[in-house]
Amino acid sequence: MSHGYGERVARTWFDRRTHDGRQWSLDQLLEAKRSAAQRLTVVIPARNEAATVGDVVGRIHAAFVEGSALVDELVVIDGESTDDTAAIAAAAGATVHRLTEIRPDLGTRVGKGEAMWKSQFVTSGDIVAFVDADLTQWDTHFVTGLVGPLLTDPAVALVKGFYERPYRSGATYEPQGGGRVTELVARPMLAIARPELTQVVQPLAGEWAVRREVYETLRVPIGYGVDLAALIDVADRLGIDAIAQVDLGVRAHSHQSLHDLGPMSVQLMAAVLNRARQTLDDHVPLRQFRALRDGYAPVVHDVDVTERPPAVEVAR
Numbered sequence: 001m002s003h004g005y006g007e008r009v010a011r012t013w014f015d016r017r018t019h020d021g022r023q024w025s026l027d028q029l030l031e032a033k034r035s036a037a038q039r040l041t042v043v044i045p046a047r048n049e050a051a052t053v054g055d056v057v058g059r060i061h062a063a064f065v066e067g068s069a070l071v072d073e074l075v076v077i078d079g080e081s082t083d084d085t086a087a088i089a090a091a092a093g094a095t096v097h098r099l100t101e102i103r104p105d106l107g108t109r110v111g112k113g114e115a116m117w118k119s120q121f122v123t124s125g126d127i128v129a130f131v132d133a134d135l136t137q138w139d140t141h142f143v144t145g146l147v148g149p150l151l152t153d154p155a156v157a158l159v160k161g162f163y164e165r166p167y168r169s170g171a172t173y174e175p176q177g178g179g180r181v182t183e184l185v186a187r188p189m190l191a192i193a194r195p196e197l198t199q200v201v202q203p204l205a206g207e208w209a210v211r212r213e214v215y216e217t218l219r220v221p222i223g224y225g226v227d228l229a230a231l232i233d234v235a236d237r238l239g240i241d242a243i244a245q246v247d248l249g250v251r252a253h254s255h256q257s258l259h260d261l262g263p264m265s266v267q268l269m270a271a272v273l274n275r276a277r278q279t280l281d282d283h284v285p286l287r288q289f290r291a292l293r294d295g296y297a298p299v300v301h302d303v304d305v306t307e308r309p310p311a312v313e314v315a316r
């Protein structure tokens, strides 16, 4: 696919499949859920998130398990935490499964993707929404926003959340500085290999939802490549029109150190390269987004990735 074609496809997709995550009321979704006879599962992968998992589980439980019938299963997959994550999540209302106890016959690998893959063996909802456990700034409309397109449009198979991402370092606060791996790895990789997906505003968002019947047919990387892999695989399998994205406002989470983001980056690049099937163009349009008061401004850099031939092959 040439980049010009990918760009056009991406632009058309953005206009058609980008939604405001608050556009669906709870009543609307409950009605859509009833008439489509869909059951909803929320899965929260968590490893050592004692500080935040109680808030994430507790608020989703209060709004959609206790307060309404939107969520049928609220599950935390505890990835071998050494803190009180499991007990806190259970007290807040989640059904907690320890990763090692799910289908032990399949062996256990450590990673976020492993938790999400194994969650399929202990849940049964027709729609599965994933939410990270380390959120510090978020709200329960994350859940309604993610399931909105799936409950109201049968053509949609996967929904990605997007948001502004503040970055906090001690007392210093950077309104839009978060998402270092997104900016330095995910976006460039997509720009090179998958231009049709470059209008996905937050390709690494941990908040996304998918139809079980689709997800269960996909390969799942055991680590952080899980989110990007699902995006690419659904686009390949069903076309990008089966993907929607919803604006969820602002999201903040706990930050990993730069060093910890190295392995994450490797997992992401591996997920893309494992799915690569094209030769590179000389120029790669890299799209970035600046948040404005009333939307987002894309900024496109034309990155030169031309390669020189070996010097011995150059005529002297």
Ligand SMILES: O=c1ccn([C@@H]2O[C@H](COP(=O)(O)OP(=O)(O)O[C@H]3O[C@H](CO)[C@@H](O)[C@H](O)[C@H]3O)[C@@H](O)[C@H]2O)c(=O)[nH]1
Residues within 6 Å of the ligand: 044, 045, 046, 047, 048, 049, 077, 079, 110, 111, 112, 115, 131, 132, 133, 134, 204, 205, 206, 207, 224, 225, 227, 228, 253, 254, 255, 256, 264
């Ligand atoms: O072995 C692990 C590692 C992480 N997690 C959980 O997965 C979620 C996200 O992990 P985190 O380490 O906080 O990742 P981030 O630094 O937040 O990474 C961002 O970028 C990743 C790469 O795409 C995405 O997978 C994440 O969802 C996204 O938030 C959290 O609830 C973790 O507790 C596990 O369950 N098991």
Ligand SMILES: O=C(O)[C@H](O)COP(=O)(O)O
Residues within 6 Å of the ligand: 165, 166, 167, 177, 178, 179, 180, 181, 182, 183, 204, 254, 255, 256, 261
């Ligand atoms: O999504 C990302 O890019 C990584 O998780 C890093 O995010 P951060 O820069 O907000 O810590």
